[in-house]
Amino acid sequence: xxxxxxxxxxxxxxxxxxxxxxxxxxxxxxxxxxxxxxxxxxxxxxxxxxxxxxxxxxxxxxxxxxxxxxxxxxxxxxxxxxxxxxxxxxxxxxxxxxxxxxxxxxxxxxxxxxxxxxxxxxxxxxxxxxxxxxxxxxxxxxxxxxxxxxxxxxxxxxxxxxxxxxxxxxxxxxxxxx
Numbered sequence: 103x104x105x106x107x108x109x110x111x112x113x114x115x116x117x118x119x120x121x122x123x124x125x126x127x128x129x130x131x132x133x134x135x136x137x138x139x140x141x142x143x144x145x146x147x148x149x150x151x152x153x154x155x156x157x158x159x160x161x162x163x164x165x166x167x168x169x170x171x172x173x174x175x176x177x178x179x180x181x182x183x184x185x186x187x188x189x190x191x192x193x194x195x196x197x198x199x200x201x202x203x204x205x206x207x208x209x210x211x212x213x214x215x216x217x218x219x220x221x222x223x224x225x226x227x228x229x230x231x232x233x234x235x236x237x238x239x240x241x242x243x244x245x246x247x248x249x250x251x252x253x254x255x256x257x258x259x260x261x262x263x264x265x266x267x268x269x270x271x272x273x274x275x276x277x278x279x280x
Contacts, residue, residue, distance in 0.1 A: 109210045111142040111203060112163045114155060114170035137170075139163075144207035145200050145215030180206035188229055196220070205230045 117138050124132040137155040160167050183194045186205050200219055202208050209230040216223040 109144060109207055111144060111201060111207070112166045113140045113142075114138070114159075114163075114167055115140065119154075142201045144202045144204075145211040145219075147199065147201050150201075180204035183208065186230075186233070188233065189226065193226065196223075205234060209234050 115138055116135055118133040119136045121132050121134055138152060139155045139159050141151040143149040155167075181204055183189055183197050183202070183204060184191075189197070196219060197203070197208060200215065202211060202215075208227055211219075211223075211227050213224065216227050
């Protein structure tokens with residue numbers, strides 16, 4: 103998946119599809135269960151693609167397709183807006199109406215999307231960008247702290263091993279067998 107598809111909301115699902123040729127032959131509607139894909143561009147509720155699944159879809163969105171095959175619900179990737187303390191409930195609902203479901207989706211929203219959403223959403227988008235940048239910086243610090251803790255533990259273990267090896271042995275030396 104390239105960068106242009108990273109922030110899309112993708113959902114696979116099954117639905118009945120009428121097969122016109124078989125329906126005509128049978129003289130009644132004949133349906134087959136088929137796999138469909140729904141691709142939503144966050145912030146653009148007019149740009150929703152729904153169609154039959156093809157191999158390219160399976161290759162472009164392997165995690166989402168795997169969840170679908172395992173019977174798991176579609177998952178919003180990133181931090182759900184409702185869990186972000188900066189927004190209130192009405193802002194969450196407004197964003198969801200515009201198919202923006204995560205902080206990452208909001209951070210990637212274009213100027214035109216923010217303008218359509220109304221006053222204050224450009225500023226909210228900028229807050230989302232800043233929050234994600236700060237979280238990224240914090241994750242580096244957290245990773246370094248965890249690595250330092252792990253290394254300190256190894257150093258302490260090695261010190262103990264050196265003490266044990268350097269300690270004088272007590273007692274009689276073992277007898278050698280002739």
